[in-house]
Amino acid sequence: MTTGEQRATDLEKVLRRGQQQLAAGSAADNWLSAVRERGASDVMTMARPDRKQEAWRYTPTSFLDKAEYAPVVEGPFGAIQPADVEELMLGDQQGTCLVFVNGYYAPALSRLAPGQHMPQVAVLSGQLGDVPAQLKAHLDGIAEHHHVFAALNSALMSDGALLYVPRSASVQAPIEILHVSVGLDEPGICHPRHLIVLEEGAQAQVIERYCALGEAVYFTNALVEIILRPGSRLSHERLQEESALAQHLSDLHVRLDEGSRYKHVSATLGGAWSRTDLRLNFAGEGAQADLDGLMLARDKQLNDVHLDIQHTAPGCISRESFKGILDGRGKVVFDGRILVAQDAQQTDASLSNHNLMLSRSAEVDTKPQLEIYADDVKCSHGTTVGELDHNMLFYLRSRGIPSARARQMLCQGFAEEILDRIENPALHGRATRLLTERLMTYSE
Amino acid sequence: MLSIRNLTADVDGKAILNGLDLEVKPGEVHAIMGPNGSGKSTLAHVLAGRDGYSVSGGEVEFEGQSLLDLEPEERAARGIFLAFQYPVELPGVNNAHFLKEALNAQRRARGESELDSVAFLKLIKEKIAQVSMQPELIKRPVNAGFSGGEKKRNEILQMAVFEPKLAILDETDSGLDIDALRTVSDGVNAIRSPERAIVLVTHYQRLLDYIEPDVVHVLAGGRIVRTGDKALAKELESKGYGWLTGRDEAA
Numbered sequence: 001m002t003t004g005e006q007r008a009t010d011l012e013k014v015l016r017r018g019q020q021q022l023a024a025g026s027a028a029d030n031w032l033s034a035v036r037e038r039g040a041s042d043v044m045t046m047a048r049p050d051r052k053q054e055a056w057r058y059t060p061t062s063f064l065d066k067a068e069y070a071p072v073v074e075g076p077f078g079a080i081q082p083a084d085v086e087e088l089m090l091g092d093q094q095g096t097c098l099v100f101v102n103g104y105y106a107p108a109l110s111r112l113a114p115g116q117h118m119p120q121v122a123v124l125s126g127q128l129g130d131v132p133a134q135l136k137a138h139l140d141g142i143a144e145h146h147h148v149f150a151a152l153n154s155a156l157m158s159d160g161a162l163l164y165v166p167r168s169a170s171v172q173a174p175i176e177i178l179h180v181s182v183g184l185d186e187p188g189i190c191h192p193r194h195l196i197v198l199e200e201g202a203q204a205q206v207i208e209r210y211c212a213l214g215e216a217v218y219f220t221n222a223l224v225e226i227i228l229r230p231g232s233r234l235s236h237e238r239l240q241e242e243s244a245l246a247q248h249l250s251d252l253h254v255r256l257d258e259g260s261r262y263k264h265v266s267a268t269l270g271g272a273w274s275r276t277d278l279r280l281n282f283a284g285e286g287a288q289a290d291l292d293g294l295m296l297a298r299d300k301q302l303n304d305v306h307l308d309i310q311h312t313a314p315g316c317i318s319r320e321s322f323k324g325i326l327d328g329r330g331k332v333v334f335d336g337r338i339l340v341a342q343d344a345q346q347t348d349a350s351l352s353n354h355n356l357m358l359s360r361s362a363e364v365d366t367k368p369q370l371e372i373y374a375d376d377v378k379c380s381h382g383t384t385v386g387e388l389d390h391n392m393l394f395y396l397r398s399r400g401i402p403s404a405r406a407r408q409m410l411c412q413g414f415a416e417e418i419l420d421r422i423e424n425p426a427l428h429g430r431a432t433r434l435l436t437e438r439l440m441t442y443s444e
Numbered sequence: 445m446l447s448i449r450n451l452t453a454d455v456d457g458k459a460i461l462n463g464l465d466l467e468v469k470p471g472e473v474h475a476i477m478g479p480n481g482s483g484k485s486t487l488a489h490v491l492a493g494r495d496g497y498s499v500s501g502g503e504v505e506f507e508g509q510s511l512l513d514l515e516p517e518e519r520a521a522r523g524i525f526l527a528f529q530y531p532v533e534l535p536g537v538n539n540a541h542f543l544k545e546a547l548n549a550q551r552r553a554r555g556e557s558e559l560d561s562v563a564f565l566k567l568i569k570e571k572i573a574q575v576s577m578q579p580e581l582i583k584r585p586v587n588a589g590f591s592g593g594e595k596k597r598n599e600i601l602q603m604a605v606f607e608p609k610l611a612i613l614d615e616t617d618s619g620l621d622i623d624a625l626r627t628v629s630d631g632v633n634a635i636r637s638p639e640r641a642i643v644l645v646t647h648y649q650r651l652l653d654y655i656e657p658d659v660v661h662v663l664a665g666g667r668i669v670r671t672g673d674k675a676l677a678k679e680l681e682s683k684g685y686g687w688l689t690g691r692d693e694a695a
Contacts, residue, residue: 389532390495391532392532392534394494394495394516394532395528395531395532395534396534396542396546397493397515397516397517397520398492398493398494398516398517398519398520398526399517399520399542399546399549399550399602399606400517400520400521400546400547400549400550400553400606401517401545401546401549402515402517402549403515403517405545405549406517409537409542409545410534410537412536412537413534413535413536413537413585414535414536415536416536416537416538417535417536420536
């Protein structure tokens with residue numbers, strides 16, 4: 001920021017500046033113009049979220065008043081060398097890793113698994129060749145603009161990962177999408193846009209990560225669409241470790257067709273402001289989703305997860321388990337909505353949100369909601385907010401473990417019930433290590 | 445080794461220990477018996493340093509040094525071990541990791557070198573066999589979903605690994621079937637040595653059929669009211685506690 005005077009972000013101005021940039025770019029992504037136009041027209045009609053909207057009641061967007069976020073221009077990031085991001089990479093990985101720097105595909109940092117032609121991998125900017133027609137057909141197929149940020153993503157998307165796994169194909173090594181944010185002179189906003197399509201009977205694992213080089217102010221406004229055709233299986237593991245000054249929004253849309261299976265684990269550990277919207281639609285019978293999430297909110301961090309689970313088809317199973325750890329003046333917002341439509345008989349859904357408060361100054365706003373219109377279903381929900389258990393602490397200390405370490409072990413234990421669901425050992429190790437480091441600065 | 449003089453303590457403002465004296469020497473096994481509510485568990489917890497028990501008078505010395513100002517972890521490092529009546533479940537905390545962390549914390553505090561993973565695994569394997577524990581329990585979260593007997597065995601495993609100078613077993617025999625009782629007793633007998641002392645807090649004489657005590661005390665109303673040898677335990681079994689406490693209470 002060049003002046004001391006406070007500047008605010010005007011989302012329409014962000015849109016205009018972003019559109020000018022896109023107009024100056026290459027014509028390779030002309031096929032996106034209809035999608036972008038739909039996004040732009042929604043941006044013009046949608047207001048910035050405020051506390052009067054239930055979905056934003058506890059999640060202020062006042063950071064937009066404190067700085068002017070400008071669209072990130074591609075260019076200077078080519079200078080980043082693999083050595084610069086080495087610390088961010090997961091060890092022992094064989095699969096494809098698509099690295100994006102400030103939202104733009106970085107070929108020099110990415111790894112394309114040799115001979116891995118089975119899944120079709122492309123990026124929105126066309127840098128990995130023409131986007132296959134199947135992917136073009138699915139893009140923007142299920143994203144709904146529930147808020148202006150999603151519309152802004154559609155209007156200004158310029159890069160992102162596109163994965164297509166053909167019928168019955170099984171991708172062995174995990175495919176990784178890694179975002180790296182680098183500090184700029186001005187706070188930047190970028191709009192990563194990803195699409196994952198698994199055809200009938202296909203199987204894949206996708207790892208999605210958001211990291212930063214150094215502490216910087218920026219806003220990652222991501223949108224992910226996932227389409228699971230009948231009988232396909234996707235394991236989706238996410239780790240958000242953004243800069244402590246950053247804002248992060250992930251808007252995920254998942255469609256499950258008949259008999260498909262979606263396994264999701266997310267750990268949101270970073271960012272000053274983090275929000276994840278996960279909208280899941282059971283479109284076909286007998287599908288199953290297992291969603292687990294860990295939210296960390298240390299001092300002055302806000303960590304929000306909104307789930308919107310729509311059981312529209314019968315006989316589907318969904319299990320949602322989210323945990324929050326709060327310290328200092330951290331804040332967790334959890335809103336878990338399960339809708340069971342009238343025709344969705346034999347639905348089996350359970351939702352839980354357990355929170356561990358390490359400080360009396362922290363705040364949890366948790367709201368599980370079951371809306372059930374069918375009569376033959378099994379649904380449950382439960383939420384708790386608690387402190388560290390004194391009996392557990394004494395037990396550890398009576399075995400010789402010092403108090404601070406005992407607290408840390410109990411927090412890790414609390415988190416491990418979620419992190420344990422991460423299948424990739426390197427990702428599990430990284431999430432555990434980051435959590436441990438961040439819990440070191442225990443406030444009380 | 446352990447010297448308690450005129451100890452008084454209360455819980456939530458209620459006096460539980462009322463001038464308790466106890467002297468335990470290295471190599472000895474003491475049984476502390478008594479009716480419910482006599483202060484047995486309070487004594488065990490005060491020795492381990494639990495919050496919420498306020499010592500209002502008296503002294504406790506361990507190896508010549510005052511114990512009461514030490515944190516629970518410092519007491520553990522000096523060689524005091526409490527086997528809990530109700531071992532605590534620690535979801536998400538791996539049992540092997542917990543044991544290694546605890547053992548090395550104690551060793552660090554004593555200025556000893558830490559055990560590396562290889563040395564620890566070797567030790568733990570040997571101790572698991574010694575206490576007849578199912579090996580898979582070591583890979584699970586501490587006590588989480590363990591049966592009552594498994595939890596008690598896990599306490600004995602910890603005792604075997606830490607090799608404390610003074611082991612206090614708080615009603616470790618309660619709720620055990622005969623096989624588990626035998627395992628627990630074998631575990632205690634295995635660590636008996638001329639350098640170590642053991643305090644068994646128990647309501648029933650049954651445990652003393654397996655672990656032969658050198659001294660038996662009867663605790664009532666927060667004081668030791670009678671001290672004898674193992675014959676005293678037999679007498680309690682046939683006569684109950686009433687003749688010592690002045691109350692009509694069954695053993």
